[in-house]
Amino acid sequence: MREVFLSEPVCDPRLFAAVTGGITGGITGGIGGGTDPGERIAATLGDHAIAAARDGIGLAPTRRPGAHARGFVLDLDRPARERLDFFMAAIGAAPLVAGVQAEGRRRIVDTYVLPAAAASRDWTRADWDGEWHDLVCEAAEEIARLRGRHAAADMPALLPGIAFRALARARGRARRTPVTLRSEFGPGDVEVLSRDPVYTNYFAVEEYALRFRRYDGGFSPVVDRAVFVSGDAVTVLPYDPKRDLVMLVEQFRSGPLGRGDPNPWCLEVIAGRCDPMETPEATARREASEEAGLTLGRIERIGSYYSSVGVLAEHLEAYVGEADLSEAGGTFGLDSEAEDIRSLVVPLRTALDAVANGEVSNAPAIIALLWLEKHAGRLRRDWGAA
Numbered sequence: 001m002r003e004v005f006l007s008e009p010v011c012d013p014r015l016f017a018a019v020t021g022g023i024t025g026g027i028t029g030g031i032g033g034g035t036d037p038g039e040r041i042a043a044t045l046g047d048h049a050i051a052a053a054r055d056g057i058g059l060a061p062t063r064r065p066g067a068h069a070r071g072f073v074l075d076l077d078r079p080a081r082e083r084l085d086f087f088m089a090a091i092g093a094a095p096l097v098a099g100v101q102a103e104g105r106r107r108i109v110d111t112y113v114l115p116a117a118a119a120s121r122d123w124t125r126a127d128w129d130g131e132w133h134d135l136v137c138e139a140a141e142e143i144a145r146l147r148g149r150h151a152a153a154d155m156p157a158l159l160p161g162i163a164f165r166a167l168a169r170a171r172g173r174a175r176r177t178p179v180t181l182r183s184e185f186g187p188g189d190v191e192v193l194s195r196d197p198v199y200t201n202y203f204a205v206e207e208y209a210l211r212f213r214r215y216d217g218g219f220s221p222v223v224d225r226a227v228f229v230s231g232d233a234v235t236v237l238p239y240d241p242k243r244d245l246v247m248l249v250e251q252f253r254s255g256p257l258g259r260g261d262p263n264p265w266c267l268e269v270i271a272g273r274c275d276p277m278e279t280p281e282a283t284a285r286r287e288a289s290e291e292a293g294l295t296l297g298r299i300e301r302i303g304s305y306y307s308s309v310g311v312l313a314e315h316l317e318a319y320v321g322e323a324d325l326s327e328a329g330g331t332f333g334l335d336s337e338a339e340d341i342r343s344l345v346v347p348l349r350t351a352l353d354a355v356a357n358g359e360v361s362n363a364p365a366i367i368a369l370l371w372l373e374k375h376a377g378r379l380r381r382d383w384g385a386a
Contacts, residue, residue, distance in 0.1 A: 005100050005111040007050045007071040018140035019087045020080040040072040043102035051119035055163040056277045057139045060093040060114040073102050088112040090143045090155035134170035161202040163276045164231030189213035204229045229313045235271040236284040237368040240325035241384040246351050250342045269365045280317040292343040297322035302371045
């Protein structure tokens, strides 16, 4: 086999281990059985720049006359190359035989390139350190877990869901919350014996065999736990402080259908998954435009929470957004996602009455409306005079 040229970010130790050496699925996404890259020779690929797809995960050189993509030439064994081929197919990078400059001479190598049409932004070291790095590593580790369960040709269709989950795990690991009433247990107090991705599509179900620290200081017996993994989401309740109006949205939901609810159309607040490379506030503004045709003004954060900690990995950031609702309402949604969303504008008091009588029956809407009931007076003072 020919040597392979990998761009600089792919040679990051954690990412390289996931891409070429496999992983073991621990609670911290730990890496095991990694391939030692051995000798790495610094090299550049001419007329290419390191770029990323919109999701930030498709990361590889792309054609750019006059540019130089930095990386390394490596000699990988066959198992490592097969894992590398699988990862690159998953992110949409195409194989290429190319000439690179290394140690003062030209070397013919195998590499992988991102089609120019897929390149959304350039990679830089300054942007890479932090959440972007963690996002790509988390995605690579999930892709590695799926090898042997899915064909390489099927992986690009699974990548959007992988990207949502990778962002959630990256943000989840970085999350720091106060420990005043809770115990001080941490990562060392959970032992994950196995992690099995039993279902993977837009959403995923993972089965864990684990032990956790008990309050008496010992460990629990080995228990099995299934987790529905969906990715982080954002909710936003549009509020018109001048008129004391709120906007709710209504749409069909499969969750109530699965419970046998005879009317699985729900009154909700605007909500959506966080796209990779997108801040939560940007998600809120995008979803308000897509689901209700609104351009939000000022935004205030309500807080963040897990929606159902016993079974769901979903974590939500909640906002209230300033909006002129005098002429708002209608039917919206993305055809590409089969969305059919009715938006309706009502007085805040009417929405609160719908919470009280049970017509508003989902937690994100209840939380947002009850928060607004407490803070509406202040927002009318702060926002209403604008």
